[in-house]
Amino acid sequence: MFYSQMNKEQLLNEKKSLDKQYAELLKKELKLDMSRGKPDTAQLDLSTDLLAVIKTEKDCYTEKGVDVRNYGVVDGISEAKKLFAELLDVNEDNVIVGGCSSLNIMYDEITRAMMFGVVGGKKPWGAQGKIKFLCPVPGYDRHFAICELMGIEMINIPMKKDGPDMDMVERLVSEDDSIKGIWCVPKYSNPDGCVYSDKTVMRFAFLKPKAPDFRIFWDNAYAVHDLYGEIKIANLLKSAAENGNENMPLIFTSTSKISFAGAGLSAMAASKANIEKTKKSLGIQTIGFDKINQLRHVKYFKNADGIREHMKKHAALLRPKFETVLNAFNTHLKPLGISEWSEPKGGYFISLSITAGSAKRVYQLAKDAGVTLTPAGAPFPYGIDPEDKILRIAPSYPTIPELSAAVDILCLCVKMSAVESYLNK
Ligand SMILES: Cc1ncc(COP(=O)(O)O)c(C=O)c1O
Structure with missing residues (x-):
């Protein structure tokens, strides 16, 4: 059910359940990082042979x-x-x-x-x-x-x-x-x-x-x-x-x-x-x-074709990570009608658009639960998101189990802040 269709009692019940899940999370003392778009080690390993293509002085011309x-x-x-x-x-x-x-x-x-x-x-x-x-x-x-x-x-x-x-x-x-x-x-x-x-x-x-x-x-x-x-x-x-x-x-x-x-x-x-x-x-x-x-x-x-072939190996590593994030959004957020997100066909990032006035709150909730996100506001000049609603998600660096745990926590935080905003309306 969409949060927008819930009455006050339903929202309060939802809040109680989310707060309980969050309190359990805090006990786990997690440390997960989804903040910057860095390639992971497996991606860097794809090019290790590049280091050895110059072996002798003859190779240096x-x-x-x-x-x-x-x-x-x-x-x-x-x-x-x-x-x-x-x-x-x-x-x-x-x-x-x-x-x-x-x-x-x-x-x-x-x-x-x-x-x-x-x-x-x-x-x-x-x-x-x-x-x-x-x-x-x-x-x-x-x-x-x-x-x-x-x-x-x-x-x-x-x-x-x-x-x-x-x-x-x-x-x-x-x-x-x-x-x-x-x-x-x-x-x-x-x-x-x-x-x-x-x-x-x-x-x-x-x-x-x-x-x-x-x-x-x-x-x-x-x-x-x-x-x-x-x-x-x-x-x-x-x-x-x-x-x-x-x-x-x-x-x-x-x-x-x-x-x-x-x-x-x-x-x-x-x-x-x-x-x-x-x-x-x-x-x-x-x-x-x-x-x-x-x-x-x-x-x-x-040549460029060599690079294009190589990029297919990166794609094979990155695709499941993007899909982990998008599947979680579809499972946890879509049925509640509280967010929109981009579904990129490449690159390194996903943009999550949540309830206006919530991005900083979600960033802090996630941080306190051990998940580092790119700071709210970062994708805007002067670090100011005029609507305080965009979060940048960087799925490349964590392992899939880490990413899956981190994105579940992120979704929980998005739900918590959305319920809070509906209750404050
Ligand atoms: C749009 C964009 N430009 C440039 C860079 C950095 O490029 P470089 O490593 O070549 O300095 C990044 C890294 O995330 C990026 O997202």
Whole structure:
């Protein structure tokens, strides 16, 4: 029976039963963590052989004869650029391969824009007074943390089923030249698993921002992270170039959740002008990234198809975890009519939408019962969920028995807070 159909007496009885179950839980002193989207050990083990593909000095040379043990090649070895170019469906000349973190490249791109400006801009972003970014919500907390650190004002843009609310994006960027960018995770977005439709991608390609130095930060972190077969999204870089917007998109990706989260490769793809500008300042920042790791990845995966095959092994490990969470939601929450959740076909997260005003309460109840969730509010700029109703669920790291125990507790906490809200109405 839906909680909304229960009378006061029924709700009080339900509360009594839930409180009793919760009190029993507290005695167990559990310690379960569903807070961050990390690959588990079995996933990391899938790539162990990658560590051994360079065995002798003979293995240390690229096709062009570059000794990867030495300084140089700031934008990445040609083979690694080719690998990412194939993966992102762009040209090799449009790619820079970086170190182990794409977040690091995004941070650097924003820092450079703040200090030196971008191609087509008259002044550095940091010399233009107050500047703003559009932030589709719920979104990735670390994107928002970069803006907050840089003093960039963030504007929430609601996410719809096929991507951000594009009417709002188009209107805002066309009116306000202090809006310099937007964060997008176009495939299996963090945390709601949304895949942008081709129409949404095209509307991005056709954007007509008032600011000549506007950039789309297109974080394709989950480009090949399909759980149920391949889903393709439209190619923003190509479409934007065809519409005279070639400098607008900056595409990012990494192998953090393909090979090793702490020792993978990252890449940026962009117009030649953008790549040249970044390369110039990169050459001052570093003499080069870890080319041994770049060559190791290329020798191990060989090409984009090699990566796609490898991702099927990740999917086999991740699928049952996503299904454990979704089955629990269907069993415990659906019959009560108190929540909605995303059912992602890939990526690393599920978004749970509960009774408004309850997310912080559920986070705390779960924490006290030994289950660490991503803090309520984290998927929003400044950590503020205006409705206090979204929780990000990260199923990848715990084992299935741990996950199952944790999600049952989460459901209990969701029920407790929902009953409390109905009783307080
Ligand atoms: C959307 C998104 N972008 C970037 C990252 C981090 O990427 P990297 O490990 O390449 O820095 C994550 C990690 O969770 C993510 O969810």
